[in-house]
Amino acid sequence: MSCIEFIEPVVVAAQVASAFYDTGLLMVVKERYNVTSSNSSLTNSTDHGDNAQQTAVSDFLMIYGMISGFVPFLPAFFLARLGDKRNRKIPICVPLVGYMLSRLMLLLVILLQWPVKVMFGAAVVYGLFGGFSSYWAGVMALASARSDETRRSIRLISIELVYGIAGFIGSIASGHIFNMFYVSQHQGVMLVGISVFLYIFCLSYSIFVLKVPKTGRAPAILPHGQTVDNCGTGGSDNEPTVADGSLTSGTFDLISVVLLFAGAILYDVSVSGAMDILPSFVIKEPLSWGAEQIGYGNAAGFVIFITSFLGVYVFSKCLRDTTMIIIGMVSFGTGILVMAFVRKTYMFYIARALNLFALIPMPTIRSLLSKQVKGSSYGKIFILLQMSFTIASVATSPIFTKIYQATLVWFAGFCFILSCILSVLAIIPIVIVGYRTGRHGYTRLPSN
Template sequence: MKPLFSVEPIVALYILANMACNILIQQYIYRQIWENENNSSYNENKNSSNCYQNHSSHTKQQVIQENASRYFMYMNLVQLVPSLITTLILGGFSDCYGRKLFVLLPSIGALINSLADLAVAYFSWSIYVLFVPAALTACFGGLPALFGGAFAYVADVSTRKQKNMRMALLDMIVGVMGGVGALSSGYFLKAAGFNWPFLTITLINLVNIIYIIFFFKESVEVSRGEENQKLFSDNCKEILSRVLIIFATSDFRKRVQIGLLLLAIATFSIAEFGSLGLYTLYELNTPLCWNEVLIGAGSAAELCIFLLSFCGVAVFSYHFRDIFIVFIGTLSFAGGMIMAIFATTTLLMFLVRLVSLFAFMPFPVLRSMLSKLVLPCDQGALFAIIACLQTISSAISTIIFNNVYAATVEQFAGFGFLLAACLCIIPVGILCVLSWWKSQEQENSRLLIEDDSI
């Protein structure tokens, strides 16, 4: 069969399966913890939830929330560190060995993960067994590796005019398929329980692997000579040296600006990733007491924000400077977090997503601002730094926000959202400094021109 130059189906199938699997396994773990604490089966009722109303039962509910929060934190930590290392290795060597391995390994990892979830649900094994396949799956790269390979592949096979279009298309696929996966998972769970959804996800991952092996055409000519064999070890030194060159070859002004923008990305990533990780637990808790369908719908609405944010970047870029676009996105996110603190009804929780309409806009714009500060030959090293920084920030946010939520869930369950809103002060302050700096540079340039003309 003729191979195809198309990575979009791989991303679509991976995101569909990955998002549905994440939503389902969170609810499965939560129910298992609930059953262990209560020594009874989880009560599924279409008209009511498993939230408690009296004081003693409410206290038990908070214990379940704390245990689930800590479990998710440890699970994310087990996955993030190996995933970071594997992504860096695959990113450095894909130029020599091709992009196919870059997207195949994460897909194999996803298959292993879904098989493990199916086995645990079917045989009713302990949820702590899931730590082993989680660590093994992370060694295959996971979502960061898949995104890195997909964007690199698009850059290989696209002309200069096509690159923006196809990269924007990948972002749209992530939002649409993620929303479909999140929304369908709730209905599928209610109709068939956990086993059939996990089996379906496993089959989707298997189809994805078959497509990559038999239909996906390599974009890089892979040489089997001795020169490329040596590059496998040499690339590690080259990546590290290029990271240092970015700062060494820049003047003081650019080094400060790069450092400030990287700090802005790191703090905003901690706030965004940390708060989003609390949504499912917060929605399962009183007074919302959401069921699986509402959780899926909420996650789908959240991923629609991702799409609308990129549409906002496209529109606002014609009218505003980059800094003001980041301002709008940061304020939109902070407003949504403040509203989430007071979201005690289903309507208000969905309105949180409406207020957060442009919450994802800062990420692409901050990357663009950084890209403009370095030389074209240093772009790869720059985005490697950004990828590592966001992965580390995600790990830090998991530790901070899950521990904060576990400690405050009984007294003030919305404190994590308040913390996220407060963290936005740092990137806003950085943007104010950079905006003032930019105005000062323009003023100095104008004065120099006037002096020269006299």
């Protein structure tokens, strides 16, 4: 990688900025919908007021999430095609502009006391520039293009590790910064201001410092994992495929590709559905978290990136990719099942500890899919996967939210049980892929 600058500085700074923004947005929304202290007729009792606030906050987060997920659909696919054909910076840099502008809008909401619903417009701006779908697919495509297939799972999970460590640091710091620079009428202004500054840094680094290989070619793989690499001037798209340590060739296995997509989508719906509800869950009674506790809770989630990286590093030496994916899905399902019964803060951290391998499935599935296509199609295959996640999340987010609101009084953790069931269902197509590839190995799809 001597001919290319690392993408890690962008991943680190962007994720710290995102952690600051997430805490700031949630606290601003919580304050604006703090109906328990209003004179509304809905707040005849503390419990009634808390439930009304929960409904308002969860509705806001649902709409915001749906806009953020749906709007990037076409822009992200267009940016991915440009990245494959012209320059892999495009699907990274353009979304960073959207990130910066949308975070700037939250800063204005705080400073000028605009209605919090202005953030729906910020979500549209964020989406029109490609959003996370384009940004993360671009990062994964760049990392895949520069990695040996035999070690690609490690390379992709290492990017996830950097992402997770940055999120951990950002989440821990966010609550302290929020409280340290708290101003009653402008709460979160320092937190969001730093977030905007970090996105400016990311964009500047990506445009002026980051160097990427020419697109349309993948580095040729030599024995012992070495590559022929002249910053995009060498290599071929016709190299043999490496899968689970063995070379294969022949007609591609479309069924396995479809099954990988199915397993990934089910698992993503399971995770995103639970994570959509979690912010509302922790700010309600009996947990009733403040800014610092929210930061610590988010940080606990990012520790999973570290443990998942260690899991892949160790398991990849003795287990097949599909087995690692199943271990990750079982880990998440177990932890989120325990989360359904959390009533004390320490129980929350026990549930999170059980999720220690929950991040293994997604980068490993991406690694398996990248082994099916030529290097010139990495951007397209990753954006198709990311767009599948988007469609599924947009469709299921309101379902999870409405189920949460309907079960809020008698069992607020019901959605987490539903999430656990979906994670178990996601294991089924992965088991089938493991059986099929154990017999036939992997083969490469044509680039079109």
